[in-house]
Amino acid sequence: MTQYVLKRLAGLVPTLFAIGVLVFLFVHLLPGDPARLAAGPDATPETVALVRKDLGLDRPIAQQFVRFADGALHWNFGRSLSTKRAVAEEIAERFMPTFWLTVWSMAWSVVFGMAIGIASAVWRNRWPDRLGMTLAVSGISFPAFALGMVLMQVFAVDLGWVPAVGNDSWRGYVLPSLTLGAAVAAIMARFTRSSFVDILGEDFVRTARAKGLDERRVVIKHAMRNALIPVVTMMGLQFGFLLGGSIVVEKVFNWPGLGRLLVDAVDMRDYPVIQALVLLFSLEFIVINLAVDVLYGLINPAIRYR
Amino acid sequence: MGSSILRSATDDAASGERVRTPWSEFSRKFRRQKVAVAAGVFVVLLVVVAVAAPWIVPYNAETYFDYDALNAPPSLAHLFGVDSLGRDIFSRILMGARISLAAGFISVAAGAVIGTLLGLVAGYYEGWADRIVMRICDVLFAFPGILLAIGIVAILGGGMANVIAAVAIFSVPTFARLVRGNTLGLKHLTFVEAARSLGASDRTIVLRHILPGTISAVVVYFSLRIGTSIITAASLSFLGMGAQPPTPEWGAMLDAARSDMLVAPHEAIFPALAIFLTVLAFNLLGDGLRDALDPKIERV
Numbered sequence: 238m239t240q241y242v243l244k245r246l247a248g249l250v251p252t253l254f255a256i257g258v259l260v261f262l263f264v265h266l267l268p269g270d271p272a273r274l275a276a277g278p279d280a281t282p283e284t285v286a287l288v289r290k291d292l293g294l295d296r297p298i299a300q301q302f303v304r305f306a307d308g309a310l311h312w313n314f315g316r317s318l319s320t321k322r323a324v325a326e327e328i329a330e331r332f333m334p335t336f337w338l339t340v341w342s343m344a345w346s347v348v349f350g351m352a353i354g355i356a357s358a359v360w361r362n363r364w365p366d367r368l369g370m371t372l373a374v375s376g377i378s379f380p381a382f383a384l385g386m387v388l389m390q391v392f393a394v395d396l397g398w399v400p401a402v403g404n405d406s407w408r409g410y411v412l413p414s415l416t417l418g419a420a421v422a423a424i425m426a427r428f429t430r431s432s433f434v435d436i437l438g439e440d441f442v443r444t445a446r447a448k449g450l451d452e453r454r455v456v457i458k459h460a461m462r463n464a465l466i467p468v469v470t471m472m473g474l475q476f477g478f479l480l481g482g483s484i485v486v487e488k489v490f491n492w493p494g495l496g497r498l499l500v501d502a503v504d505m506r507d508y509p510v511i512q513a514l515v516l517l518f519s520l521e522f523i524v525i526n527l528a529v530d531v532l533y534g535l536i537n538p539a540i541r542y543r
Numbered sequence: 544m545g546s547s548i549l550r551s552a553t554d555d556a557a558s559g560e561r562v563r564t565p566w567s568e569f570s571r572k573f574r575r576q577k578v579a580v581a582a583g584v585f586v587v588l589l590v591v592v593a594v595a596a597p598w599i600v601p602y603n604a605e606t607y608f609d610y611d612a613l614n615a616p617p618s619l620a621h622l623f624g625v626d627s628l629g630r631d632i633f634s635r636i637l638m639g640a641r642i643s644l645a646a647g648f649i650s651v652a653a654g655a656v657i658g659t660l661l662g663l664v665a666g667y668y669e670g671w672a673d674r675i676v677m678r679i680c681d682v683l684f685a686f687p688g689i690l691l692a693i694g695i696v697a698i699l700g701g702g703m704a705n706v707i708a709a710v711a712i713f714s715v716p717t718f719a720r721l722v723r724g725n726t727l728g729l730k731h732l733t734f735v736e737a738a739r740s741l742g743a744s745d746r747t748i749v750l751r752h753i754l755p756g757t758i759s760a761v762v763v764y765f766s767l768r769i770g771t772s773i774i775t776a777a778s779l780s781f782l783g784m785g786a787q788p789p790t791p792e793w794g795a796m797l798d799a800a801r802s803d804m805l806v807a808p809h810e811a812i813f814p815a816l817a818i819f820l821t822v823l824a825f826n827l828l829g830d831g832l833r834d835a836l837d838p839k840i841e842r843v
Contacts, residue, residue, distance in 0.1 A: 251678065252678070252681050252682055255678070255682045256682060259682070263694065263697075263698060266698045267697075267698055268698075268700065374823065374826055374827060374830070375819075375823065377770070377822075377826060378770060378774075378819055378822040378823035378826050379815075379818075379819050379822075380774045380777055380778060380781075380794070380815075380818050380819070380822070381778070382777075382778060382781045382794070382797060382798075383797055383811070383814075383815035383818060383819070386797065386800075386801065386804065386811055386815070387811075387815070389804075390804055390808065390811075394804070394805070480690070481688055481689040481690055482689075484689060484690070484693070484782070485689070485778050485781065485782065488781070488782060489801075499690075499693065500693075500782055500783075503693055503696065503697045503784065504783065506697075508697075511694070511697055515690060515694055518690050519690075
């Protein structure tokens, strides 16, 4: 087991390296001169030259990469071009709101999604299934930003039950996490249903029924354990989806998180912030995928690590 | 499976019925699914409307302004109402269908073609070609889709063409992995070995014998991905990185409607419904295709 994790961690090194190179090259792919971007539009040629030297942009590209990689390893990405503050500081401030938003979205969507999926599989082709699957296919078809606008209008503006913006209390989290989690709940419901339908047709389930167990025990004790194994994998994959989705949802609800920081940074061409955020998002995504693989092995005794 | 099709074909031929081909089998299974057929009809209608839009719109979507009816609700003159600049929302929705359908279709088609070729090469030759292709896929998968798109837009600048390129790039690894998996499974089957022993070239084996075996999975993913891609493209426009005003793109229209939600909710409702119904139709069609072609393909 430990060996497997170590092996997987070692396997990440080339991927991380490739991502690092891409993120580094990003600055050089930008149209225009990065030194001029950093110095600002009104800077004199002398200032631009000074900034170029200061950022190390006058050195050979290999040296620049070493400098970038060294900074990245020490979580140092320089300063934001628009606010002049350290990028690491900006990110630290915005990290928790996005983290909690993602966690809450994941929590409710997994619980509801799996419940709908299980109900649909157990009452297959009857009304709970039809209702559940209609909701689910609608959930994957309704864009998050439109859902967010609708929820905000109805529950915050018209009914006034929860605040439309702000993350001061738990009530501020209700609408954004509903919006962000809706698509994930829908995907989980569809996936859980198909996984359960397969399992309920297996021989061991028929055996359990044949020996006279009541249906509830069959579903909970025999089917659930086996059906949930692929569902866990799916859940991990959805984290990446949430990271991406948070970018859109944070704009709708004016959320002070990483997603909005990224959107603003792209608007302002604030490339140190963009670089750091792209690196951070990718890193999170990779770590989560690794964690899911390991978890998958723990709950599925059929898998033996080589 | 091959023998059962053969047997049923001879039975049918003996009883004087039509021979069952894979195509007739597919159309029989597909036609049984009323919802998917309805979704398919809706998609066809949408395509017709999108193609004909410039000739059927009641008003010009970008240059017609009715200054006396700013934010007017739906009426006979303006079926979906008027936006805050005095433009006819119905006309803009129709013209927007062109943009969203083109964005969804072009990006996924490009991703599917490139991904399928890479998947065929990786799965058939294995070895270093496989390692390189799969490593690239890993790197692309390491970025959540929309993040990759934002990165590309940040480099290339905003605009619909760049959004389409971005969505195409992150469709590639999905298709590459799917086709690679199928290719690995198919290439050791007897009919491929038979072709090889007859002296068929690699090219013939891959294109004539393996590619057709991967097509059904690609078709299902194609339909399901179009829905996702339309949402992604609209999301980028909503974030201000895709279509720029005054282009009547649905996501951009929703973004513009945000400030008028109180006085003119119809400005948001119609573009939202347009995106929802379009994506829903592609998803229902994809589900139906999957059930008719291969129920074992799982949606990711």
